[in-house]
Amino acid sequence: MQEKMNKEERTEYRRNQIIAAARICFRRSGFHGAGMTEIAKHAELSVGQIYRYFTNKDAVIEAIVRDITHQKLQFMLLGASHVHPAAMAAKALSLRKPPDLTPRMEEDHALMLEVTAEATRNPRVAEILQEADSRLFPQACTLMARDFPHFTPEQIAARVEVMATLCEGTAFRSVLQTPASPELLHHLYQQLLQLTFSDNENDE
Known part of the structure; x- marks a missing residue:
């Protein structure tokens, strides 16, 4: 299989192989606890081989983030022909639990919890996290401004921040078994978002 790959394809194959192994190790030991030796073992490669593709562990973390x-951008853009509070409430709640939450999404949420924790200790990981947000936030603002053109850029940014807090908080809560009724949560989310996106001229 690999013999038929060109150099670029082999590089991509190896990087994906290392990232897949790193995801397993980071889920098990955390970003802080997992070392390159452990990642190499799971990837069935030597540590030296890993360093051909990633300069250090932070580079692996960056690739995962x-x-x-x-994936988050794709999720945002999926069905993004319209933005409506009811639809946003349903989408936010879809981040909670299976069957709405796919195994990959659940793993991504857990890994992002690890990233956030590591960012409090590692300035480079904090930069990686900020860079990721700097990609997502403008895209979300663009989508929202399209459907709410009467809001100023500042009002759009504030509403995107509210949505980010709601969605990320919901995603992080998905790792817990909560007794809250999904139907009641959906109703409350709708109320919150209807208020957030009401034509309120007095934001200031």
Whole structure:
């Protein structure tokens, strides 16, 4: 199989192989606890081989965060022909639990929790997290401004921040078994978002 790959394809194959192994190790040991030796063992490669593709562990973390960010962008753009509070409430709640939450999404949420924790200790990981948000936030503002053109850029940014807090908080809560009724949550989310996106001229 690999013999038929060109150099670029082999590089991509190896990088994906390492990232897949790293995701397993980071889920098990955390970003702080997992070392390159452990990642190499799971990837069935030597540590030296890994360093051909990633300069250090932070570079592996960056690749994982970039991948998760791409998935988030795809999630945002899916069905993004219109933005409506009711639809946003349903989408936010879809981040909670299976069957709405796919195994990949659940793993991504858990990994992002690890990233956030590591960012409090590692300035480079904090930069990676900020860079990811800097990709997502403008895209979300663009989508929202299209459907709410009467809001100023500042009002749009504030509403995107509210949505980010709601969605990320919901995603992080998905790792817990909560007794809250999904139907009642959906109703409350709708109320919150209807208020957030009402034509309120007095934001200031």
